Amino acid sequence: MHLIACPWCGPRDEAEFSYGGEAHILRPEQPDALDDAAFANYLFMRGNPKGVHAERWVHTVGCRRWFNALRSTVTHEITAIYPMGTPRPDRAP
Amino acid sequence: MKYSLLGLIKGAGNHHKDWPAAWRQPEPKPAYDVVIIGGGGHGLATAYFLAKEHGVTNVAVVEKGWIGGGNTGRNTTIVRSNYLWDESAHLYEKSLKLWEGLSQELNFNTMFSQRGVMNLAHNLHDLRELNRRVSAIRLNGIDSEFLTTEQVKAFCPIINTAPTIRYPVLGASLQRRGGTARHDAVAWGFARAADRLGVDILQNCEVTGIRREGIRVTGVETTRGFIGARKIGSVAAGHSSVIAAMAGLRLPIESHPLQALVSEPVKPVLDTVVMSGAVHVYVSQSDKGELVIGAGIDAYNSYAQRGTLQVIEEQMAALIELFPMFSRMRLMRQWAGIVDVCPDASPIMARTPVEGFYINCGWGTGGFKATPGSGWVFAHTIAQDRPHELNAAFTLERFSSGALIDEHGAAAVAH
Numbered sequence: 001m002h003l004i005a006c007p008w009c010g011p012r013d014e015a016e017f018s019y020g021g022e023a024h025i026l027r028p029e030q031p032d033a034l035d036d037a038a039f040a041n042y043l044f045m046r047g048n049p050k051g052v053h054a055e056r057w058v059h060t061v062g063c064r065r066w067f068n069a070l071r072s073t074v075t076h077e078i079t080a081i082y083p084m085g086t087p088r089p090d091r092a093p
Numbered sequence: 094m095k096y097s098l099l100g101l102i103k104g105a106g107n108h109h110k111d112w113p114a115a116w117r118q119p120e121p122k123p124a125y126d127v128v129i130i131g132g133g134g135h136g137l138a139t140a141y142f143l144a145k146e147h148g149v150t151n152v153a154v155v156e157k158g159w160i161g162g163g164n165t166g167r168n169t170t171i172v173r174s175n176y177l178w179d180e181s182a183h184l185y186e187k188s189l190k191l192w193e194g195l196s197q198e199l200n201f202n203t204m205f206s207q208r209g210v211m212n213l214a215h216n217l218h219d220l221r222e223l224n225r226r227v228s229a230i231r232l233n234g235i236d237s238e239f240l241t242t243e244q245v246k247a248f249c250p251i252i253n254t255a256p257t258i259r260y261p262v263l264g265a266s267l268q269r270r271g272g273t274a275r276h277d278a279v280a281w282g283f284a285r286a287a288d289r290l291g292v293d294i295l296q297n298c299e300v301t302g303i304r305r306e307g308i309r310v311t312g313v314e315t316t317r318g319f320i321g322a323r324k325i326g327s328v329a330a331g332h333s334s335v336i337a338a339m340a341g342l343r344l345p346i347e348s349h350p351l352q353a354l355v356s357e358p359v360k361p362v363l364d365t366v367v368m369s370g371a372v373h374v375y376v377s378q379s380d381k382g383e384l385v386i387g388a389g390i391d392a393y394n395s396y397a398q399r400g401t402l403q404v405i406e407e408q409m410a411a412l413i414e415l416f417p418m419f420s421r422m423r424l425m426r427q428w429a430g431i432v433d434v435c436p437d438a439s440p441i442m443a444r445t446p447v448e449g450f451y452i453n454c455g456w457g458t459g460g461f462k463a464t465p466g467s468g469w470v471f472a473h474t475i476a477q478d479r480p481h482e483l484n485a486a487f488t489l490e491r492f493s494s495g496a497l498i499d500e501h502g503a504a505a506v507a508h
Contacts, residue, residue, distance in 0.1 A: 001401050002393075015403045021347070038491035039154040044345035044436050048334035050396045073348070073396045 006059045006079055009065050020056030022046050023068045025089060040085060054088045096200050099303055115281060116288035121295050126320030128312060128313055129328055130300050130336055133158025133165040134276070135460065136328035137283035137294075138468020141199075141477070143291035146469070147476035156286075157186045157299035161280025164330045167398075167430035168461040168475050169353050169367050169375065169387040172267075173210040174501045175230050175237055180486040181439060183232040187483055188466025195465055201282030203274045204380060206367050210271030211240070211249065213415075222502065230268075231421060237332060240265045242469045246462045251419055260414070271367060272383075279464055286471075295320075303450070304338040305453055310340065310449040319441040325464035326451045326475050331396060331431025333454035344376035344454065345436055345492045349390040350358040350400040350429035351458050356422045358382030370504070372411035374398055381388050384419065388414060390432060390458060400429045432457050438504055442471050443488040451475050452489070459504055472498045 002014040028034055028042055047053075053073050058066045070080040070089060080089045094100065104112060127143060129136045132154045143149040154160075169442055171502060174185035196203045196230035214220045223239065230237035230252055245265045246254045295317065303325065312321035327336045331348045358381050368375035373388045388408035391400040405427060413420045421445045435441065435455030440463070442453045454470045456463065470484040480488070491497055 001403075014401055021237075021393075036495075037494040041343070044492045045343040046334070046345065046347050047393060048344070048347050050332070050335050050348075053394055055394065071393075073394050075398055076395065 002076060002078065004057060004069070004078065007063075007081055007083070008065055009059060009062045009076045012059065012062060016059060018058050018060040020058055020066065023054040023084070050081065056084065059081045060079060115285040116294055119293045119295070121153065121320050122293065122317070123297065126151040126322070127324045127326060128152075128178040128320055128322035129154045129326045130313065131163075131328040131330065132160035132280075132284070132294060133163050133328065133330060134161065134279050134283065135330075135456075135467045135471070136326070137280060137463050139326055139328060139453065139471045140292045140468075141283050141287040141290065143476055144287060144292055144470050146343050147472060148326065149476050150291035152287075153295055153320065154287070154292060154433065155295045155298045155300055155313065155320070157297070157316075159296050160284050160294060161277055164326035164430040164432065164460065165280045165464075167353065167428055168202045168271045168276060169377065169385050170461060171210060171271070171368075171375065171377065172205070172274055172462040173268050174235055174462070175210065175212070175226065175266065175268045175271065175284055176500055177226055177502065178498055179233060180498050181500050182230060182235060182494060184466055184470070184483050184487070185463060186233070186235050187469065188463045191465035191469060192274065193270075193281075195282070196319045198214075199282035199286045201278060202283060203278045203282055205272065205274040206380075207270050208377075209248070209267055209269045209344055210366040210368065211245070213245070213367065214264045215369065215373070216333040217263075217264065217372070220264050220328035223264060226502070228268050236268055236270050238267050238269075240267050249363070249367060249401070251362060251418055252367065253415055258414055262415075270480065271366065273378075273379075274352050283468070300336065300339070303336070305340070305447065308446070310447060317506055321437055322449075324385050324449045324451065324475055326453060326471060327473070328453045330454065330456065330460065331433050333452065337383065337452060340445070341448050342445055342447060342450075343440070344452070344489070346433045346455055347394050348396055348431050349434055350395045350397065350428065351387070351390045351432045352400040352404055352429045353387040354424050355379070355386070355426040356384040356388045356419070356424050359384075359422070362418075362499055367415070369411065369415065370502075372414065372417070374408040374411040376412060376416070384422065390434065391429075396431050397432055398429050399407065434458070436492070438500045439498040440467070440487055441485040441489050442467065442474060444474065444478070445489060457504070497501060
């Protein structure tokens, strides 16, 4: 069970949130210019790290706003919460 | 030694004190023809079939913990082959056919019990989809039948089929050849049989790196030292991305916790497997009498082998609506395994761009049923350096070609 600190609503139970998967995957500016392998890399391939994971969450039953988090996939500890569209905070992996 | 009734009787005369170990505990050799990473059911089956079907006996299975201690020992032991698409149907049916003779083949009782697997429909769409699937499965020569609500009640009398419940049971599909098996016995049986053919099973031997020369693998770095290998097969389930990264590959896989739980043991009450994708639960009763209950994955990525309570609350609510008589049962144990979820809910069993490195992963929540079939085709892929026709479609390249095998509907629950 996670206790997630929504930037707008404060710490709330995980049950209120939905998971949005890996963060910082940008849609290619010119998808037509990509070959199949490069598009597959964007669409399907994931880092899936064992350790710190930058990921997206949305406070579904609260303010319904999105944000990014750094969370350990081993301990489930959340070490940073930051706005979408900003770079990943500089933390040791 | 071969296990037999006579042996059992002889053993009884000596209070069963002289049974030899079922497999050796060898020291790693400097190098092997094939190293299999992961001593779960799939990895051990791969090693067994490499030795038995392809004569490749200079094989090691390296396992970071003890064999069968990962997802092989954490699943809900359901075996079935009711898959929609031809590629999957043939693959899982091959596996089911191997299950049917597995105890004899391995000389080890896998307690395979063909008690039937029933998938419930709770709304009009479910009904149409189930009918479509039953027809597709039958066209592939696999047993499948449709049951009306009355037939469901007759087949499994303890299900609540009242029309007044929130998601009434409107019908079901039934695969009578489906059922359950004893998960630990599958790992132990394959381990013992592979060991007898000369395969080294190296436990407490975690892979920490993969050594390459150019695009070719040369061996694995482990906690017990470097082990050379001409070919490496990764069968690491939830850790597949971690192993693939050591070889410089990215996979279309994310690791999630999948929780399961068992109740206190009770007398026989449920003699089949009941699954419901709509209300999200599946349940069977083990030979010890425990209800074995499972549902969907936790949404977030994790390697932690634990999940969130709300996922269990939801599946228990579904279970109690379907089986009101279970409402006062106590639960004994709850756990999670880390499953490797693929975007199309189908596995990858294939060569990779790295020469000599083969992957068998992406089984997600449904790998146990495939254990013998997965090992059978993966052994072929490694030994012949090309896939068998049964796994030819299950490549890594399908994610760029677009030839996905969408089997989300064949899973018991949504992912």
